[in-house]
Amino acid sequence: MAKLEEMERHELDVLVIGAGGAGLRAAIEAGATGARTAVVCKSLLGKAHTVMAEGGVAAAFGNVWPEDNWQVHFRDTMRGGKMLNNWRMAQLHAQEAPERVLELEEWGALFDRTEDGRILQRDFGGHRYARLAHIGDRTGLELLRTVQQRSVALGVEVFMECKVIRLLQAPDGSVNGALGLWRESGKFVVFAAKSVILASGGVGKTWKFTSNSWESTGDGHALALWAGADMIDMECVQFHPTGMVWPPSARGLLVTEGVRGDGGVLRNAEGERFMFRYIPDFYAKETADTIEEADQWYDNKRDFRRPPELLPRDEVARSINSEVKAGRGSPHGGVFLDIASRRSPEVIKRRLPSMYHQFKELADVDITAEPMEIGPTCHYIMGGVRVEADSTQSTVPGLFAAGEVAGGMHGSNRLGGNSLSDLLVFGKRAGAYAAERALSMPGPVELDATQVEEACDAALAPFAREGENPYAVHQDLQETMQSLVGIIRTESELLEAWSLLGTLEKRAASVSVEGHRQFNPGWHLALDLESMLAVARCTTASALERKESRGGHTRDDYPLPDPDHFGKVNMVNRLVDGEVQVHEEPLPQMPDELRGLFEEAH
């Protein structure tokens, strides 16, 4: 039996959960205010999933296209998100992204350059102008390294390899700390903090084929939900159109959108460039409808319209899915992404070095000589903790959220490159507002021993009982979500998933783990399972209720968007008596001057 007074305890002003881009950016900001700040992360510092971002960080500098500005970026973001976005977040994001990126340069980041020595920007799906600041195809690594080195230089405290298993709450419901678990020793640790920032990333490990790392188990989503916070848009899960499908072990691994931006095209088994058949009316005006026009765009972006391969991710993913379903897929159930026949080996190796190596090393495929086999892979969750746009505070006082764990910013579909800018913009805001709140609160934090001790006992329970292996439950959860709550959904399957989740929850509640507490991956998985199940519940519940297709949520039984009803509401999840409930709430209303941007556009 763990006793609070005997446990390792840290007194903080601001606790940041997650050491990805958003978490470290928040910590830098909070630390700079003088607040006692610490970051806690499940892995080592610098390993966060941010490193996987390849394409770039979207910021409307207008370095390549002087026509670009925050209004255009805002409009692209809202349109990409099918207008489900929180308009205020999208506005702040578009306005502040350039400043945040330039700040990275002050901290040592080295982006690729234009001829006149400014930051070079690249084209990406859904962005009207070349907008993504990048470093080859490893932009996420650069961004994370920059904030990591900055936080090291500033002396931010980092607790590595520690999983937060519960948020702690004061009697008034506000968050006042967290209970963590050292992965190495298996011992518990308590953080007393006046503000807590969730920056824990995504939920991809709930699905079978995902580009996400093991860490993306939805911890932050679950912690917030358990603490009583609202979640929104949890049905909107982005399936990146181009993940590897072969070999099986690499299945789901991301192939950057940069391949298409640099000339790669999608073909089915018959060799047809099929995307021309899938151009939605919404994008018809700005998308090339002939191969000739599309091919000219790469060299002359001013006079020609974009190739349909560069439509937003949800459109491309759905199109690939349809081709495979129609029997025109590649041998391993994907389609072909071909850059080999379109660019010289030298260009491919220079522009896409890590893709070249990824295929060479993992699949033994030379992408300069043969096409890649690709298919959709679970990539990002647009939904997440409902936050107040300016301060990033959730519906629970003292709990802030930034980055992938926060919802609203991307609506129903995220544009490539918007996640890196999102985490910088809202990471900074979270840090600033969390520190402000913490510094305004007098006195030490009082923790509730019962909360802590109950959570510890629950976490240790798997050692005491006889039950099945957590890996088996995890596999079945992934199968369930992949096949029933995947890229295309229908009511019957969602209902089946809902009932299967009940069974899985029971199984998860009875898993047992072998060995001892020291660095025991089986145990860690048993704990992560709870988070993943909570996420699965939210997604399934919201997906059932949203009876339309929109962005990252596609219903086979409601294949069209419903602008009159569902286009105007968010799905909100909340824990009521331990059960995940869902209800609709109207979207925040955009002011007229912003609404005007959409009318004058086309």
Add this chain to the structure above:
Amino acid sequence: MTVVEETPGAPTPIPVEIGGVRGGPPLAKVLRRDRWWVQPGLTALGLLGFIGYSIWAALRNGDFYAGNMGRDYLSPLYSPCLTHSCSTAGYVWGGWSWWKISPAWLILVFPGAFRTTCYYYRKAYYRSFWFSPPACAVPDAGSAASPGGRALRKRYSGETRFPLVLQNVHRFTWYVAVIFAGILTWDAISAFRFPNGIGLGVGTLIFVANAVFIWAYTLGCHACRHLCGGGLKRFSQHRFRYSLWKNLLTPLNEHHQLFAWCSLFSIIVSDLYVWLVASGTIHDPRIF
């Protein structure tokens, strides 16, 4: 040449914890399954071979100039021609008749110093002769973890102490090496000179190849790369030096190891060929 400052003030230790128990099988147990000893073995053979040959060639002190056979071929191990007047060459470097032992010793010392302090050769002999380490993930012979568990050396200080701190003079040996590369270039040009005008023999080709390899090796030198451009911070403000660094020195530097060996062999082959021709063992075929 002096070393400006040999020992710094005692550095502040990096605040890390040392000790702790290493995992895995003991370090002394080499887990590598490949034939990791082949590379250092071959390197050792190659270097010993060259050293052996050059000692023999130096002791030979004769048949290093093929003027007697109507060829202006001067062995690179004896160039510049110090003690004789290699008269058919039309140029006379020396005439140091007071120098009694083989002039090759005098010459070998300069390129020898260049190659001894060369970053590539350092790697090669630290691995092959010092066993420090013989191959990657194989224990350093100077460590307690070395096979047998007995350290050959008490501590490892790398290149921070005398005499290895002298490796830092590499750039000065490079300055001299450039002069020697020039001399060997002149020798290669001379090799075109035949008694009745310009001609081309097999020896000429060997001499040209030797000069090319020597330049490729000399210009690929890390110190040269640093001095000519690598030491700059902003390339965009130094067009010419950047271009030199980027388009010539760096590509050569990437193949420094290759040219180190090629030039070593071409020296041997040149000397051997001159000896064979000068001693009358073979006849140098004239191509035109």
Add this chain to the structure above:
Amino acid sequence: MERSEQQVDAAAPAPGTATALGTSEATGTGAAAGTMAGAVPAVAGATGDDAASERTVTMRVWRGDDEGGGLVDYTLPALEGEVVLDVIHRIQAETAPDLAVRWNCKAGKCGSCSAEINGRPRLLCMTRMSALPQDEPITVSPMRGFPVMRDLVTDVSYNFAVARTVPAFTPGPREADGTRRMFQKDVERSQEFRKCIECFLCQNVCHVIRDHEENKTRFAGPRFFARLAELEMHPLDVLDRRRYISEQMGIGMCNITKCCTEVCPEGIHITDNAIIPLKERVVDVRYDPVLWLGRKLFGRREPLASSAVASKVRSESGAVVPDSVSPAEPLSGGTFVPQNRSGEPAGRED
């Protein structure tokens, strides 16, 4: 450095269990023993007759912790297209759920799954099984240059401690128009080093610290020479770290045997492009009498003393290098204390 390798007889393994090798057995923790139940049949060195119908692969994985351990064989069916990490995961899922291994992205981008495969430092996720000889057991051991935590997980806190002693990026003034201008040719060199995924394989393989533990207090290691080279070649950076690199970071200890370059999964030319250029920069300020004379004669600025750099690091970051810290003392000064085990600071208690 101390290594405790206890030689204890294997608990007689039941047929149909994973078999610990006799050379160095798991002890103390029962780490290996705890994993045996339900193991796929395996006999050290042979895959067994019953496996003849199906192609199998034997993984010889080091299990144990700082109290001891040994190699344990696991035999599994061989599947197509797998990397070593996949096989480790299958062992975890089927046989040994408590087999500790660090991993994240499984795509060679995060640098978590560093280990030694058949004695060669590699990333588990970037080593295809088909590239290894499968007719003999494949040995997977933790990085042997760092203290072990458990099984394949090592304590890499040394690296995080060194990171704090690297004098941070220090930009000069902006351009007249308030922007920062850099050109592609200016940034390319440093960009190569920024590809580093911090897998620490170079730090693991470098014999200066792998085979000489005591050098860890005076040698930053290849990863941080790449970092320092990145800063020294950064077009905006104005801090002169050359003497500091020599006197504090111990670049003179490197004998350029290039193992760091050999093991780098990102293909960074650490030796040729980072370490040697740094050594040459150090020669500029410490061993070149001509340049020294030039500085004196033409009144050029003298290189910044390493103590000045160190104090700058301290004052600006609040981290780093308390003036006198004995290497044996646990690290508690400063505010940035990476912690990775039950609240103890990054340093380890002996």
